[in-house]
Amino acid sequence: MTGQYQFQEHPRSYYAATANEKVEYPALEGKITADICVVGGGFTGVATALELAERGYSVILTEANRIAWGATGRNGGQLIHGISGLHRVRKKHGEGIADMLWDLEWRGHDIVHERVARYAIDCDLKMDTSKLR
Numbered sequence: 001m002t003g004q005y006q007f008q009e010h011p012r013s014y015y016a017a018t019a020n021e022k023v024e025y026p027a028l029e030g031k032i033t034a035d036i037c038v039v040g041g042g043f044t045g046v047a048t049a050l051e052l053a054e055r056g057y058s059v060i061l062t063e064a065n066r067i068a069w070g071a072t073g074r075n076g077g078q079l080i081h082g083i084s085g086l087h088r089v090r091k092k093h094g095e096g097i098a099d100m101l102w103d104l105e106w107r108g109h110d111i112v113h114e115r116v117a118r119y120a121i122d123c124d125l126k127m128d129t130s131k132l133r
């Protein structure tokens with residue numbers, strides 16, 4: 001980041017206090033080429049970058065502060081199941097769309113469980129929520 005931007009460390013949070021590994025990447029300098037550049041190292045950016053890398057793309061992930069600096073490093077750490085307003089979607093767009101969204105929510109849980117297992121992430125994952133389905 002250039003110009004007036006002021007880099008910020010993690011704020012005080014459970015994540016910051018308990019993260020297993022503090023990663024410090026160098027500031028981006030010069031020109032770098034990749035298939036895809038993902039901006040923002042929260043859940044969304046990291047998951048997108050990882051998915052694309054797993055599919056064989058070369059990916060650059062840029063983060064203005066630290067990985068998980070934003071909402072991702074400040075949340076309650078719960079695998080929440082729910083999209084607000086699903087009942088309205090059901091009413092307006094029908095069962096098919098609502099069911100697809102419902103399946104999509106659970107697919108997200110599956111992806112988390114799969115990645116924790118695949119990369120042996122030591123993150124205190126407590127429960128297999130697939131049992132609740």
Ligand SMILES: Cc1cc2nc3c(=O)[nH]c(=O)nc-3n(C[C@H](O)[C@H](O)[C@H](O)COP(=O)(O)OP(=O)(O)OC[C@H]3O[C@@H](n4cnc5c(N)ncnc54)[C@H](O)[C@@H]3O)c2cc1C
Nearest residue numbers: 040041042043044063064069070071072075076077078080
């Ligand atoms: C207090 C709180 C509690 C929550 N609890 C839960 C929970 O228990 N369970 C749950 O599922 N969800 C919870 N959430 C929601 C969840 O944390 C968010 O939906 C999720 O983290 C959003 O991820 P994100 O990657 O989209 O955004 P963020 O995590 O905010 O990531 C965005 C990143 O982009 C970076 N960035 C921004 N602009 C630029 C730029 N120009 N260049 C480079 N980098 C940039 C920021 O520094 C930041 O790191 C909670 C949220 C909050 C705030």
